[in-house]
Amino acid sequence: xxxxxxxxxxxxxxxxxxxxxxxxxxxxxxxTVLQVKRCPRHGExxxxxxxxxxxxxxxxxxxxxxxPAPGGSRTKGCPFxxxxxxxxxxxTCTLLFEITSRCNLHCRFCFASAGKxxxxxxxxAALRTLMDNARPRTGPCNVQxxxxxxxxxxxxxxxxxxxxxxxxxxxxxxxxxxxxxEPSLAAQLARAGLDSVFLQFDxxxxxxxxxxxxxxxxxxKMEAVRLLSExxxxxVLVPTVVPGVNDDNIGEILRLGAALCPAVRGVHFxxxxxxxxxxxxxxxxxxxxxxxxxxxxxxxxxxxxxxEKQTAGLVTTDDFLPPGCEHSLCSFHANYLVREDGGLxxxxxxxxxxxxxxRPASEGADAAKAFVKRQWAAPRNGAPQQQESTAxxxxxxxxxxxxxxAATHTFAVSAMAFxxxxxxxxxxxxxxxxxxxxxxxxxxxxxAWNCTxxxxxxxxxxxx
Numbered sequence: 098x099x100x101x102x103x104x105x106x107x108x109x110x111x112x113x114x115x116x117x118x119x120x121x122x123x124x125x126x127x128x129t130v131l132q133v134k135r136c137p138r139h140g141e142x143x144x145x146x147x148x149x150x151x152x153x154x155x156x157x158x159x160x161x162x163x164x165p166a167p168g169g170s171r172t173k174g175c176p177f178x179x180x181x182x183x184x185x186x187x188x189t190c191t192l193l194f195e196i197t198s199r200c201n202l203h204c205r206f207c208f209a210s211a212g213k214x215x216x217x218x219x220x221x222a223a224l225r226t227l228m229d230n231a232r233p234r235t236g237p238c239n240v241q242x243x244x245x246x247x248x249x250x251x252x253x254x255x256x257x258x259x260x261x262x263x264x265x266x267x268x269x270x271x272x273x274x275x276x277x278x279e280p281s282l283a284a285q286l287a288r289a290g291l292d293s294v295f296l297q298f299d300x301x302x303x304x305x306x307x308x309x310x311x312x313x314x315x316x317x318k319m320e321a322v323r324l325l326s327e328x329x330x331x332x333v334l335v336p337t338v339v340p341g342v343n344d345d346n347i348g349e350i351l352r353l354g355a356a357l358c359p360a361v362r363g364v365h366f367x368x369x370x371x372x373x374x375x376x377x378x379x380x381x382x383x384x385x386x387x388x389x390x391x392x393x394x395x396x397x398x399x400x401x402x403x404x405e406k407q408t409a410g411l412v413t414t415d416d417f418l419p420p421g422c423e424h425s426l427c428s429f430h431a432n433y434l435v436r437e438d439g440g441l442x443x444x445x446x447x448x449x450x451x452x453x454x455x456r457p458a459s460e461g462a463d464a465a466k467a468f469v470k471r472q473w474a475a476p477r478n479g480a481p482q483q484q485e486s487t488a489x490x491x492x493x494x495x496x497x498x499x500x501x502x503a504a505t506h507t508f509a510v511s512a513m514a515f516x517x518x519x520x521x522x523x524x525x526x527x528x529x530x531x532x533x534x535x536x537x538x539x540x541x542x543x544x545a546w547n548c549t550x551x552x553x554x555x556x557x558x559x560x561x
Contacts (some may be wrong), residue, residue: 109523111176112136113551114386118174121522123153132520142388144520147426148396151414158425160528162186166234168540175523176548179541179557181532189235189540190422190530196224196256197245201274204310218250219536225259231534232263239266241295248275248282254289261290268293268473273321274314283328293473294325295365298334300343301353308342326360331475333362339369340395347400348407355508358435359476363509368395372517372547386551388519397429397514404510412510416443424528430511432472434503444507476505516544518551
């Protein structure tokens, strides 16, 4: 055994330089938890993965495995045999289909390194085969159409319709620019069956978009929200949170999202991850293999506390719960009712009341899929419908008023901490329920699919 590690601390990760599987551990420095790992060839790497309260140890929620239908064999071991291989512990809740690598932006941060040198788009026949082959293995999971920027495809409505024939819930990942610039597009997507949009939304100030996306975009983001709302498509605002750029704006994003409810169904924060395309580490003398400095990392508890502070307690750290589906260290969530006065009333159960006995991961997976379909679609899908011949009745009492408003004005706040090569934890990879349908037919955990070495060598994308 490597004497650098204590047996009780043993984890597995990857070397950021050579992508070989190496031992790792969690180490405490004050209130910060570091992932510490050492490659025999390339030395030691230390990356912050959790800072402050709520403490990591109390946050963890054990789950009993619910393996997916295997699509590959175990030969090299995790994370090299993705297919999914028999080592994987969670079936698919959300399946991504990357329908293009083209984009109409060239962002500093991009999971897929999308841009002008993109390969040809997969044609309709290839996408149909991909969906047909995936459906028996994933079951009725939720689907995201992603890229690149999916609206670059003129046949996007047809792709949505094809996905909707095979899967119960279809969501679009988009920067929203084409939706804002072509007023008829949102209605076309709605008619095709689109349920929801994950809208890239990094802040409430144009300076944030200029820093992250290269140009001021707030006006077009708000226009996309308006048009999607009019089309009856549910909207989730998705900020990439980058320290020193917009981490002081997350409270304002949440307030704006709540003010736009019920058109906006929630906000889903994504702490910046360093894979795909991202700026080089600061400092002229810093080698790429040294990785991003600690100051360029923001962790889930920092976002929880930041939301509490920046909203003056409109939401609190105690509101947030670990996930029921994916690995506990991957995300947090809380659900609220937006009151008539603009305040938020928590609907989630407090963490102190959480039953943390090991439960089958399938329970959380089924709940997560049902929640996404119920919450992230437009409220007309969940609200009770009045008979045309009957005039709406005023609420009889406070409970009646609450139930009527809860049918339309629920609001979700969540975050997902995607892993990169510097902080990847193979236990988390094996517990992943967000998967990518690779062009070659494999099903690959999202973080493994997007993982790249310090020099940009992909773990899986090169095998597409």
